[in-house]
Amino acid sequence: MRWLILYLRSRHAPMALAVAGACAALMWSLWLVTSTTRQVGAPMVVLTVLLTVSALTTTLVSPDGALDRTAALAWAPRRAAHVLAAFLFVAGLLAVTLVTPARFSPALLVARDTAGLLGLTALGATVISPARSWFLPLGWTLAAIVFPGSGNRLAEALTWQGQDPGNSPAMVTALLLAASGLLAYTLAGPARRAMTEITV
């Protein structure tokens, strides 16, 4: 337990969780104020997922990666647990809204986009660096929301974020991204160049 608390503090998790919660709360209240329906619009749901995932990006890097590597700890399962916990936090946060006057649903859409975007972020953290890992999720998601593809499978797979929850090409893309991000981050960890950056 003590290890877990120290780990979360070293990753600035309380701050990141607070920011993520604040982003979700802001979007939730925006919808409550501006809309008359209870069901939150799909673009709003996707953007909220995007914001909460980007807020959790800062936890993906350790303040001293070189020191971490010298520790006699099995980092791989811990990193996997970290990503899975982030997924559960975002999905859980939005699941709470199901009992409130503004519902961020359907749950499958939230789960798919959270998994895909978190995977993409973890992949970016591994390949580029955690500080830059929001580039691709942000650009891709905004593009998919403004110019959603439909009709052919390739367009649907490329604009997976905004597709209906039952859309299978979109689901395949999201699962691929989630699996590759989880795998890459678990096996390799954050990119080495991240050491000199402050990610908070």
Next chain:
Amino acid sequence: MSRALSIELRRSAAPGSALILLAVGVALLYLVAEAEWSAGWMQLVMAQRLYLALLWPLALAAGAWQGRRERQSNVTELFASTPRPRASRVVPTVGAMALTIVAGYLLMGLVGGLAIVSTAHYLPPQVAAVTAVGALALVAGVWLGMAAGHLLPWLVTAPAVAVAGLGVLLTIPAATRPKGWLALVFSPIYEMNLPEDYATVPGRVSVSQAIWLAALALAGLLLFASSGWRVRVAALLPVALGAVLAITVMPHHDRLVVDAVDPVAKELVCARDEPRVCVSRVHEGLLPEVVPQAREALTVLAKLPGMPSRVHEDTTTYLPYVPAPRTADVALVTIRGGKTGDLTSKIVTGVFARSYDCEKGPDWADTLAAAYWLIGRTPVAEEPDVAADALIRWRELGKLPAGEAAARVTAIRDAAVGCK
């Protein structure tokens, strides 16, 4: 100064941001709806403005990323200890960001232009104004983003301002409804979608938008260069002044851009030799493609007496409704976009078709049957039931003696011209 600028041009986020914007912009141009801007330069620059829907939020994010650079590299305190004032330190950075972003936007237009350069000969001066407003929007976005990144130097600031920027762009039309002109002041993307071939953006609209965006850019600059609360509060002043001035300049009625028609683009330009074939100025580059097909159509039409001997482009506009002049010796044909397709049958069919505002006259199946009887081919139509109907009537015409069929076809033509 220029040395610092050249270092910033190479080492800051400027070249990367510009390259990303260029790549995204070109991808949008060629992947989303290429046919919509293939008519000419005006359509291309309006499409670029529409794609600011994505590029503007990305510019905000790029600015915010650049704006938190000192914090990211952990040198905020070090730089604060230097004697040079912050205002003079930031000039190369903001200059580099603005220069490269504008270059990226212009280059995006040029890459799009490669696709239309062979057919788009008409380059009205409003194209420059529309592009300048688009570039100014990106500069304002980048500088506002830099201000946000400087004032809130967290990692999540950049994605958050991008999402906020997209949200603002998408909600402006709903927030200002029913005052469409107000949305036009504040949103550089408003009314830029699906431009007609004779579309234009009135000069006063561009001036008003430029005033607002320049005010926004100035506010961003002040906020980014500021080191005290006085300047930050003062940044509200250009925003307020710019909004008031822009609202004053903008004409206060709706559908300013959608209803705008460029009369010069609509003017007819004719091929040199007889028989006369004329297209609108915006389609002038298509003349070499149009002329042989039009002459072929005229040869087909010449089989019957009293048929048109000239071909003009149908320059009817529907918003507002201004029909093209119709005379008995002119065949009208609609030309859209950068590709003409098969015009010969279109011209011949047009001769037997009633005009847009005529409620009587021959129905479409009769029109097709008459036209294709004259051409000597089986009729084709997009709707299967119309095609089947036209085919039956075309066969009936074919069974009749030549003289009687010609009389019937002439009757259809008379009904179309006279709207009977």
